Each structure stands twice: as structure tokens, then as C-alpha cells.
Amino acid sequence: MPSQGPDLLRRMFDAAVAAAAPSRCLGAHLPPLPRGRTLVIGAGKAAASMARALESQWPGELSGMVVTRYGHRVPTERIEVVEAAHPVPDAAGRAAAGRMLAMVQGLREDDLVICLISGGGSSLLALPAEGLTLEDKQAVNRALLKSGANITEMNCVRKHLSAIKGGRLAAACAPAQVLTLTISDVPGDDPSVIASGPTVADATTCADALAILTKYAITEPKAAIDHIRRGHDETPKPGDPRLARARQVMVATPQMSLEAAAGVARAAGIQPVILGNALEGEAREMALVHAGIARQVAEHGQPGRTPCVLLSGGEGTVTVRGQGRGGRNAEFLLALAVALDGHPRMHAIACDTDGIDGTEDNAGALLGPDTLARARALGLHAPAFLANNDGYSYFSALGDLVVTGPTMTNVNDFRAILIE
Incomplete structure (x- = not known):
């Protein structure tokens, strides 16, 4: 050549790549200091570097935890960084998701949650819905990865097998203010798809997820398929009052x-x-x-x-x-x-x-x-x-x-x- x-x-x-570096694109989107505490949560391949950028530019106190892929950790001082598996979730991701959901309990109206989201968060926040196991989620993930399903389809299914995705994390933060700063890795920059939208209302349904599984002839594991088929565990939908104080900002896009x-x-x-x-x-x-x-x-x-x-x-x-x-x-x-x-x-x-x-x-x-x-x-x-x-x-x-x-x-x- x-x-x-x-x-x-x-x-x-x-x-x-440089145009999407958190150190370059995050600072312009930070909110005013809240009257209460500032809690940082998040997940994705860029979550650790986003946390470091936030620490370097945030003038007040903050604490919290983000989860990123193995090998993607960077040094931070006030925000804990946990590593987990991608693209198939593991026990570390399940434990981190459980800790994060517990961390946001009991917040008040004066508190601020800054959620740092980037691609990869779907497998990194792996908290199975009630009645499902991590092995169930791993099996579905593997099947979807081999099927040719696109990212929107994959994440629709993931939301309906999760206790934290599809707006459930934001619902748990209520009544605190939630600001999600997002680096987009999905076509169309739909915040409800990126990392399966843990802080974004979900317009898709269990019926939609079941149709995707049917389309790609995914029939196992039975517990996961039955969970979606029953349709009793829907995600928070647009207009849900628990998400009234949650907003999203795209800080970097394709x-x-x-x-x-x-x-x-x-x-x-x-x-x-x-x-x-x-x-x-x-x-x-x-x-x-x-x-x-x-x-x-x-x-x-x-x-x-x-x-x-x-x-x-x-x-x-x-x-x-x-x-x-x-x-x-x-x-x-x-x-x-x-x-x-x-x-x-x-x-x-x-x-x-x-x-x-x-x-x-x-x-x-x-x-x-x-x-x-x-x-x-x-x-x-x-x-x-x-x-x-x-x-x-x-x-x-x-x-x-x-x-x-x-x-x-x-x-x-x-x-x-x-x-x-």
C-alpha cells in the first residue's frame, strides 16, 4: 500500500476516537451543584474514564460506583470502579448491579444522581429479574450474539429479563433528580437502547421481546422464555411518574x-x-x-x-x-x-x-x-x-x-x- x-x-x-474521549466531551454538560448529596452510578466500556473526567471537573462532593469491562479500569479517587465481563455477563456484573440498586435506595428530592452510561452496559449490569438466574441470562446472551440480532433487538430482550434495565434503575432513584450523561454506541442514538436504558423509560413490551426470540428461533432456557411469555414484569413506560425527574444528555455520538x-x-x-x-x-x-x-x-x-x-x-x-x-x-x-x-x-x-x-x-x-x-x-x-x-x-x-x-x-x- x-x-x-x-x-x-x-x-x-x-x-x-479522540472526539469521544470523556475528558474532552463531558465537562460542558455538568449540572449545578444540588442542595443534597451527589451520587454517581453508571456502566459501560467508557464508565471508568467518564468517572475520572467527572471527578476532575466536579466542584463539590461526590461518591458512588461504576462498572466497566475487565481491562478498562482507570485510576479514580472518589468513585469506585468495578470490573465485570462483556459481552456475556458474569457474577461480578451481577454483584455490582445489586450493589448499585441498593445504593440508590432512600434518596431525597434534594439529591442528585449522575448516571454515566456507555455501550457495553447491558452485560455489565447483569441483575436477573426475580425467578431467573445469571445462567439463564448468560444463555440468552450467547444465543442472541450468535443469532444475527441487532443491538436494538438484543437490548429489548435484555430489558425484559432484568431487575435494573429499561428504566428500573431510575425508578429506584425517585424522588431524586437523575441526570444521565451518555456516550452513544447505537444506531440512532436512542437512549433507551444504549446499555438497555437503565434510567430511561421503555416503550417496548414483553410481547416485543417474545417476538424477537421467536424471530431468531431462540427457545432456551425455558425459565427465561416463560418469564417473558407471562408478561407480568413490565418495564417502566413513558409517563411513569417515578421517572419524572430523570433526563438524559448525549455527550458523544458516532x-x-x-x-x-x-x-x-x-x-x-x-x-x-x-x-x-x-x-x-x-x-x-x-x-x-x-x-x-x-x-x-x-x-x-x-x-x-x-x-x-x-x-x-x-x-x-x-x-x-x-x-x-x-x-x-x-x-x-x-x-x-x-x-x-x-x-x-x-x-x-x-x-x-x-x-x-x-x-x-x-x-x-x-x-x-x-x-x-x-x-x-x-x-x-x-x-x-x-x-x-x-x-x-x-x-x-x-x-x-x-x-x-x-x-x-x-x-x-x-x-x-x-x-x-
Whole structure:
């Protein structure tokens, strides 16, 4: 690859991540000091870095606890940080959720709860509904992750198996004021979907959750399915008086990060075209669409003239059929490589802004005009790796993985295709 390709793509990704750093985006949204106490709670991959940013900018007393993914802890002084498992919940997440729910009991009208929410919170706050076990929730999570369900569908089901999600945490905080500061990792920035909306009224129903389970033929574990089918344990709905003093503010979104990346492209003399910040679908199908648009740019100068970079965000899904390693970004990029078939003017990057693509140790990978040829020289055939959902192994063998470690933020996936 020419040196400008991977370097420019990586600088755009870095700018996208930096735009969502809590230290940069949190301070402008802090409320006035309350007359009572200030309690901090929260969950997500960015929760610890959000807590540290809040501590450094909050002029009064505060205390509390947030839960983040293993390996995402940062030093804090007044807010406790607990680590738990993602994407399948564990006992640490269950214990943290139970402690958090107990922590907000007995609050008064003069008190303020600041809730720090980011993507990943759904599995990190794992408190099963009455009558269910952690093992029940783990089984449903695993089934949903393999099914190809999108994040909105997954979190609808999770809310209706939980004692804390879907507005239940905010209801427990009443009558205190609740301000939720959110970093969005979902298409459309719907606060009721991010981390399954623990402080946001939920318009979905048990019937909706059951329809999703039926759609993906998920029939086990029986206790979880029966719980939803009975429909007796609904989430707090819009207009619930317990949530009257709860409000939400988006402090970072995928669109903000795409615009930051676009600024890097313009500074380099490259025309940026933002295709969308909320694209969803099977990762390999999304790759076919992106490849088609990239070829249209190269051949016809539409929707942008070369040199041009196509930018997109959102969250793809992977229906797991093989036994390989690789998250949705590696899957997208491998399918894109097959579709572009070594196009001499195309370079691409696809990464998760949290630094972890699925369950692997990479954020994503880079693709260049010579990727397929270099792989074939090693005896690696992209269609076979794609059929086995093994994008990680493919790009690892080429030395083209992007490894950042946890970024301590999360505004979903970042994709860029550079057409020279």
C-alpha cells in the first residue's frame, strides 16, 4: 500500500476516537451543584474514564460506583470502579448491579444522581429479574450474539429479563433528580437502547421481546422464555411518574466522531463523504454495499470525486456459522476485500472505537490493494476464511490488524474507504 493510505486512515480513526474521549466531551454538560448529596452510578466500556473526567471537573462532593469491562479500569479517587465481563455477563456484573440498586435506595428530592452510561452496559449490569438466574441470562446472551440480532433487538430482550434495565434503575432513584450523561454506541442514538436504558423509560413490551426470540428461533432456557411469555414484569413506560425527574444528555455520538475524521481528510486534501452514522445489517452484506459505492466513486465520481474517502458508522452484525475468530469489523473488511478484488485504488479501515472488535484483542484491521495477493502468497484464501467467520486470523497472518488496546470510550464502529 502507498504510505498515504494506511497512515491517513489510521489518523482518521484516531481522530474519531479522540472526539469521544470523556475528558474532552463531558465537562460542558455538568449540572449545578444540588442542595443534597451527589451520587454517581453508571456502566459501560467508557464508565471508568467518564468517572475520572467527572471527578476532575466536579466542584463539590461526590461518591458512588461504576462498572466497566475487565481491562478498562482507570485510576479514580472518589468513585469506585468495578470490573465485570462483556459481552456475556458474569457474577461480578451481577454483584455490582445489586450493589448499585441498593445504593440508590432512600434518596431525597434534594439529591442528585449522575448516571454515566456507555455501550457495553447491558452485560455489565447483569441483575436477573426475580425467578431467573445469571445462567439463564448468560444463555440468552450467547444465543442472541450468535443469532444475527441487532443491538436494538438484543437490548429489548435484555430489558425484559432484568431487575435494573429499561428504566428500573431510575425508578429506584425517585424522588431524586437523575441526570444521565451518555456516550452513544447505537444506531440512532436512542437512549433507551444504549446499555438497555437503565434510567430511561421503555416503550417496548414483553410481547416485543417474545417476538424477537421467536424471530431468531431462540427457545432456551425455558425459565427465561416463560418469564417473558407471562408478561407480568413490565418495564417502566413513558409517563411513569417515578421517572419524572430523570433526563438524559448525549455527550458523544458516532456523528461527532465521523465529522472529526472528515476534518482530517479535508486537511489532507481528500473529499470526505459521510454515508451514515447508523448503518446496520449483516457485516458482509454491508461490505458489498460499501464496495459498490466505492466503485461508483472510482468510475463515475459519484457521490464524490477522487481522491475521496467514504466514512460510515453504526453497528454490523455477524451470524456465526463458522468456528473462526473475528468480530464484525474483521468480517466487514474481509468481505470488502473479496468484493473489491484487489482494486488498485482502494484502501480501507474498519475498527470498533472501543478498541475491541468483538471478543478479540484488536480494534479492527487495514485493507489495501495488495491484501488478497499477499494472502494468496501465504496460501490464505479470503472466501474460505469468510465462510469460517475468521477475519481475525486472516488479517493477523498479514500483520494488518489494528491494535490499540481499550480506548476508554465507545461510539460504535468506524469504517473508512479511501479511493485515490
